Every structure is written in structure tokens, then in C-alpha cells.
Amino acid sequence: MARTSTVSLSLADAAALVAGILRRAGFGEGHVRALTETMVAGERDGCPAHGLYRTLVCVHSLRAGKVCGDAVPVVHDQAPAIVRVDAGGGFSLLAFEAGLPHLIEKARAGGIAAMAINHCVHFSALWPEIERLTDAGLVALACNPSHAWVAPAGGRVPLLGTNPLAFGWPRPGGRPYVFDFATSAAARGEIELRRRAGEAIPEGWGIDAGGHATTDPQAVLDGGAMLAFGGHKGSALSTMIELIAGPLIGDLTSLESLHHDAGAGASPRHGELILALDPRRFLGDDAPAHLLRAEAFLDRFGDSGARLPSQRRYEARRRSLAEGVRIPAQLHVELLALLE
Amino acid sequence: MARTSTVSLSLADAAALVAGILRRAGFGEGHVRALTETMVAGERDGCPAHGLYRTLVCVHSLRAGKVCGDAVPVVHDQAPAIVRVDAGGGFSLLAFEAGLPHLIEKARAGGIAAMAINHCVHFSALWPEIERLTDAGLVALACNPSHAWVAPAGGRVPLLGTNPLAFGWPRPGGRPYVFDFATSAAARGEIELRRRAGEAIPEGWGIDAGGHATTDPQAVLDGGAMLAFGGHKGSALSTMIELIAGPLIGDLTSLESLHHDAGAGASPRHGELILALDPRRFLGDDAPAHLLRAEAFLDRFGDSGARLPSQRRYEARRRSLAEGVRIPAQLHVELLALLE
Numbered sequence: 182m183a184r185t186s187t188v189s190l191s192l193a194d195a196a197a198l199v200a201g202i203l204r205r206a207g208f209g210e211g212h213v214r215a216l217t218e219t220m221v222a223g224e225r226d227g228c229p230a231h232g233l234y235r236t237l238v239c240v241h242s243l244r245a246g247k248v249c250g251d252a253v254p255v256v257h258d259q260a261p262a263i264v265r266v267d268a269g270g271g272f273s274l275l276a277f278e279a280g281l282p283h284l285i286e287k288a289r290a291g292g293i294a295a296m297a298i299n300h301c302v303h304f305s306a307l308w309p310e311i312e313r314l315t316d317a318g319l320v321a322l323a324c325n326p327s328h329a330w331v332a333p334a335g336g337r338v339p340l341l342g343t344n345p346l347a348f349g350w351p352r353p354g355g356r357p358y359v360f361d362f363a364t365s366a367a368a369r370g371e372i373e374l375r376r377r378a379g380e381a382i383p384e385g386w387g388i389d390a391g392g393h394a395t396t397d398p399q400a401v402l403d404g405g406a407m408l409a410f411g412g413h414k415g416s417a418l419s420t421m422i423e424l425i426a427g428p429l430i431g432d433l434t435s436l437e438s439l440h441h442d443a444g445a446g447a448s449p450r451h452g453e454l455i456l457a458l459d460p461r462r463f464l465g466d467d468a469p470a471h472l473l474r475a476e477a478f479l480d481r482f483g484d485s486g487a488r489l490p491s492q493r494r495y496e497a498r499r500r501s502l503a504e505g506v507r508i509p510a511q512l513h514v515e516l517l518a519l520l521e
Numbered sequence: 522m523a524r525t526s527t528v529s530l531s532l533a534d535a536a537a538l539v540a541g542i543l544r545r546a547g548f549g550e551g552h553v554r555a556l557t558e559t560m561v562a563g564e565r566d567g568c569p570a571h572g573l574y575r576t577l578v579c580v581h582s583l584r585a586g587k588v589c590g591d592a593v594p595v596v597h598d599q600a601p602a603i604v605r606v607d608a609g610g611g612f613s614l615l616a617f618e619a620g621l622p623h624l625i626e627k628a629r630a631g632g633i634a635a636m637a638i639n640h641c642v643h644f645s646a647l648w649p650e651i652e653r654l655t656d657a658g659l660v661a662l663a664c665n666p667s668h669a670w671v672a673p674a675g676g677r678v679p680l681l682g683t684n685p686l687a688f689g690w691p692r693p694g695g696r697p698y699v700f701d702f703a704t705s706a707a708a709r710g711e712i713e714l715r716r717r718a719g720e721a722i723p724e725g726w727g728i729d730a731g732g733h734a735t736t737d738p739q740a741v742l743d744g745g746a747m748l749a750f751g752g753h754k755g756s757a758l759s760t761m762i763e764l765i766a767g768p769l770i771g772d773l774t775s776l777e778s779l780h781h782d783a784g785a786g787a788s789p790r791h792g793e794l795i796l797a798l799d800p801r802r803f804l805g806d807d808a809p810a811h812l813l814r815a816e817a818f819l820d821r822f823g824d825s826g827a828r829l830p831s832q833r834r835y836e837a838r839r840r841s842l843a844e845g846v847r848i849p850a851q852l853h854v855e856l857l858a859l860l861e
Contacts, residue, residue: 259802260802261602262601293603294633295803320764333822336827338821360758411752414704415754415755417700418700421690421700423818424818428800428814428815429815436821456633460769463600463770472768475769478768478776482673486678487673487675487756
């Protein structure tokens with residue numbers, strides 16, 4: 182029964198716990214704040230894989246010397262429509278915050294703008310960043326490489342990361358249309374969980390070392406490779422992310438990031454690309470009318486029985502804001518141990 | 522045997538045939554040239570669905586009054602990083618050409634820029650347009666809605682188009698990395714072909730009118746719906762395309778386009794969004810070094826047994842430039858009839 186024991190925490194207590202651990206581990210105050218906000222938001226929105234559990238990963242990365250705990254991001258005005266932020270080997274979140282006002286300003290001035298975050302360590306979901314841009318009334322896209330665990334369609338060698346892609350469209354009432362998905366067929370953690378449980382994985386998640394389809398998680402994790410979602414199309418999309426959030430911004434591909442890690446098991450180190458588009462510059466005075474058409478389009482999803490990808494997250498958020506969050510008791514014990 | 526009879530044409534003869542038909546049908550000279558180039562390129566690159574066969578569709582659309590044959594595109598300098606082209610109800614290709622120099626100039630000036638093509642009729646593959654941008658050393662993305670034939674994941678009502686997404690990355694030697702795929706699991710024409718042949722379709726291509734998975738092409742085409750590739754991820758991507766190449770640029774969603782067609786069976790009428798990113802503005806003097814890193818990354822695909830998505834097209838192109846193209850004899854007869 183111990184496996185299912187949980188501890189209930191208010192969001193404020195959860196934040197205090199995470200912040201205390203990060204501070205004690207040696208993170209600078211800016212990073213403590215940005216990391217805490219993002220991990221509590223993940224737990225709050227029903228995504229424990231990006232929730233409090235990640236505190237352990239952050240501390241591990243710092244202790245392993247794979248992240249700089251007090252890096253100060255440096256913002257560069259790279260071009261009229263490009264802001265570049267050097268994260269200085271710190272986690273990406275503080276760098277994102279440092280560049281955000283410049284990205285918003287450039288998007289509003291030119292209609293579209295890009296932010297490149299360089300030399301960051303990345304572990305977080307992209308939707309909290311996407312929501313910062315939709316809050317500003319902007320359309321947003323974000324992506325980054327990760328570690329090279331995924332073989333391109335038809336290949337047998339892992340060349341691609343799990344490479345998340347996220348998109349946001351502003352909607353009234355603070356509930357933007359947002360998706361944020363890995364371009365791998367499944368999360369690596371999910372395959373790891375099946376391996377531990379001795380369960381098979383569905384076909385399409387991975388191949389063995391010989392390049393053959395397999396349902397054995399062990400074969401995928403040891404010498405095999407994960408696969409992209411959606412066959413050659415997902416694989417192409419993941420390749421695009423390697424290019425535009427790798428060499429295009431002067432940063433590492435997933436393969437280079439994995440080499441850089443050198444077996445330490447820390448979070449991937451690389452860059453991130455964020456695009457922001459301003460409907461008001463695309464549409465001028467007609468913007469309100471066309472945004473209403475988008476509302477009519479999105480409203481049809483519910484009528485048709487389909488869920489919008491952000492819906493489940495907003496439901497979890499509403500629950501958590503009222504009731505707090507529940508985390509596994511074992512995780513709570515591990516977190517408390519980091520305070521001692 | 523008649524079914525497999527073919528006619529061999531040099532590329533010059535193929536171009537003369539298509540141009541003659543379009544001219545006779547009443548297209549203006551600019552449209553004749555742009556349409557001919559694109560359809561011959563499709564046939565040349567081993568993609569007959571975007572090849573000479575499309576001449577029939579273009580003529581049908583003109584006769585049905587669904588496209589303006591002599592529309593003159595009007596270019597608007599919408600914002601520092603946005604060029605907008607009003608296609609005036611003509612095919613998209615001439616509008617793309619009219620806006621292209623402005624898009625290139627804006628991308629080089631600001632680092633990233635967008636082109637919105639409005640009020641166009643669209644039938645063509647996106648990769649010929651992508652290649653125009655990679656030829657200029659730019660990274661490119663393009664997408665457009667189509668007709669609402671695809672149900673979002675979990676839904677049973679078609680709200681999405683087959684919504685193609687295309688991407689290009691410049692490479693030395695004029696062979697850019699390019700993908701161009703429909704976000705539907707399969708092309709509508711492919712389902713139509715299976716229906717005619719009395720064959721089943723694979724699972725995952727469509728649902729019947731009750732929203733249930735089916736392998737019966739007839740059930741998909743009559744009251745059912747096609748599905749997106751890659752489940753909820755492909756569906757989310759397709760929804761993004763509806764938004765950014767629909768309301769964001771003040772143009773029709775796939776559902777609105779289908780209503781506009783009103784059963785005429787013409788090509789979809791809507792807009793198209795193209796993004797261009799300049800590696801030289803992202804990277805400055807370091808651009809050549811990082812582009813070489815991208816080459817090293819892409820070169821690994823061949824070594825690993827994976828094909829790059831553009832490879833097959835370039836092989837077909839090389840063959841066609843040497844030997845010309847072969848089209849079905851029946852299609853040749855139908856084309857010749859349009860010259861009479």
C-alpha cells in the first residue's frame with residue numbers, strides 16, 4: 182500500500198518546500214523563484230512528470246556540476262526581430278524571463294520575432310513559457326532538442342531527441358489554446374516505468390539494437406532506440422527541431438548534448454527557440470473580428486466530442502487552486518531529506 | 522493493359538503542353554508561367570498527384586468560376602516583418618512570386634519575417650515554394666488550411682483540413698533538406714483510389730459517421746471523416762495550421778473554405794502562411810561553422826539507414842532531367858482534348 186500513499190500540500194506549501202530545497206542546494210534567488218514557479222505550475226496542472234519530482238533532478242544536475250546555480254542571463258539585441266539570451270550554463274527559465282520583455286516588444290514592433298536561448302540546461306515543459314506569450318496577446322511557438330534517444334524513421338541509430346514542440350493561441354478568459362508534446366512516440370520515462378514494472382510497451386514506441394520493432398522496453402533502452410510519433414512525418418518534424426533550435430541558434434543538437442552529458446544523467450544542455458507573432462500586426466483593425474472567428478472554430482471542438490489539448494490542464498489547475506496537490510508520500514520523503 | 526500504358530514526354534514538351542492548355546483555358550500569362558513551372562516540377566520530382574494531372578483540376582476550377590484566371594496579386598507592406606499579398610481570387614503561385622522578394626528582404630533585414638497570402642485558390646505542393654527560399658539561403662516554413670475533411674482526435678465531425686506543413690533548410694549543392702506533408706494520416710485521393718479499387722484502407726486513416734474506426738473507404742468519404750496522422754499530436758498540429766494560416770492572416774479556415782466551395786469540387790480557397798529565417802542574422806560571423814554542424818548532423822542520416830525526406834524527390838528529379846517524364850496514356854488523351 183505504501184506505493185499509493187500520498188501527501189496533500191497547498192500550493193503555497195508546495196512552493197515553500199521546493200524553494201527551500203533549491204536555496205539550500207545552492208541555487209541563486211532568481212533561479213529559485215523561476216524554477217519553483219514552473220515546477221509548482223506543473224504539479225498544479227496535473228503533470229507530475231514536470232512537477233515537484235523535478236526538484237530532485239534539478240538538485241542532481243547541480244551536484245553533478247552540469248548546471249550553474251547562479252548564472253546570470255545576458256541579453257543580446259541580435260537583430261531587429263531576434264533577441265538572444267545567453268543562459269551561461271544555468272537553467273533555461275531565468276534566461277526566458279530575461280528575454281521575454283524584449284521578445285514581446287520586437288513581436289509587437291515587427292509582427293513576428295524570435296528568441297534564441299543559448300547555453301542553457303533544460304528540463305521544463307514549454308507550456309508555462311507559451312502561456313507568458315499568450316498572456317501578452319501573442320501567438321507563440323517553442324521547441325528545443327533534448328538527448329539523442331530517438332531513431333529517425335527508417336534508421337536504427339538514435340540521432341534525434343524527444344524534441345518537444347509547443348504552440349499557443351491567445352483566447353479570452355486566460356485559457357489559451359496550448360499544446361506541448363514530445364515528438365517521440367512516448368516519453369522516455371514512460372518506457373522506463375514499463376521496464377521497471379516488467380510490462381510490454383505498445384508497438385511503435387521503439388526498436389531494438391538490430392533496428393527491428395519491439396515491445397520489450399529493455400531492448401529499446403539498452404542499445405535500441407525510441408521512435409518518433411507519427412512515422413516519417415513526426416520524424417521529419419523532430420529533425421526540423423534539431424536544426425532550428427540547434428545549429429540555427431548556434432547551439433547543440435541532441436547528439437552533441439548527449440555527448441556533453443558523458444553519462445552523468447543530467448538534464449540536456451542546449452538551446453531553445455521561441456517565436457512570437459502579433460495578430461494585431463498581421464490584421465490591423467480587423468484583428469478583433471478574426472480572433473472571434475478563431476473562437477467560433479475552437480468552440481466547435483467541444484460540440485464535436487473532441488477535447489482541446491489544454492482542457493485537461495485547465496481542469497487540473499482549477500482543482501489544484503481549490504484543493505492543493507497530492508504527491509506520492511515516497512517523493513515527499515525524498516524531498517524533505519534534501520532540506521536536512 | 523490500357524491501364525498501364527504510358528506516354529513519355531521531355532520536360533520541355535510537358536511544359537509546352539501544360540502552358541498551351543492553360544492559355545487556351547483563359548489563364549493570364551503570369552499564371553500560365555507560374556502554374557506550368559510548378560506542375561512540371563511536381564511531375565519531374567516523382568509526385569504525379571502534384572504533376573500534369575493537376576492541369577485538369579486548374580481548368581475545372583476556372584470553368585466552375587472558382588478561380589480568377591487573370592488576377593493580379595497586390596503586395597502590401599503590412600509591418601516591418603510581414604508582407605501580405607492579396608491574390609485576388611487567383612491561384613496562389615503568382616501571389617507567392619510577387620511577395621517573394623519582399624519576404625527575402627525582410628527576413629535578411631530583421632532575421633525572421635512572415636508572408637501572408639490572402640484570397641488565393643490553392644492546389645499546389647509547398648516544396649517548390651520552400652525551395653525558392655532555401656535557394657536564397659533562408660530557412661523556411663509554410664502551411665495552409667484546405668477543406669474540412671479531417672476530424673480532430675477524439676471527435677467525429679470534420680473540422681480540420683488535410684493541412685500541409687512544409688519546411689526547408691538550405692544545404693550546399695542545391696539539395697536542401699525539405700519536407701512537405703499533409704497532417705492527415707493519408708491523402709484524400711489515396712482513400713478515393715482504394716474506394717474505386719474496392720480495397721480496404723489501413724486502420725487510423727478514418728472513421729465512419731458514428732465516429733468509429735473503420736477500414737471501409739466508402740464509410741470515411743460518405744458522412745465519416747478522415748483522421749490526422751499521429752493521433753492527438755498530429756491533430757493539434759493541424760489545428761495550429763487552421764489558426765495561423767486562417768484567422769491570424771484574416772483568411773478562411775478549412776470549414777469556411779468548404780462552405781465557400783458549396784459542393785463545386787474546386788480547389789480550396791483560403792490563405793497561406795510562409796515564414797523565413799535568416800541563419801546569418803541568427804549567427805552572424807559564426808554562421809558558416811554552425812551550418813557545417815548541420816551538414817554533419819544530416820549526413821548521419823544516410824549512415825544510419827534513414828532516408829532524408831527530400832532524397833527520393835532529388836533522385837526522381839535527376840532521372841527526369843535526363844530522361845523526361847512518363848504519364849498515363851489516358852491522362853495524355855485527356856490533356857490533349859483540352860487543347861482542341
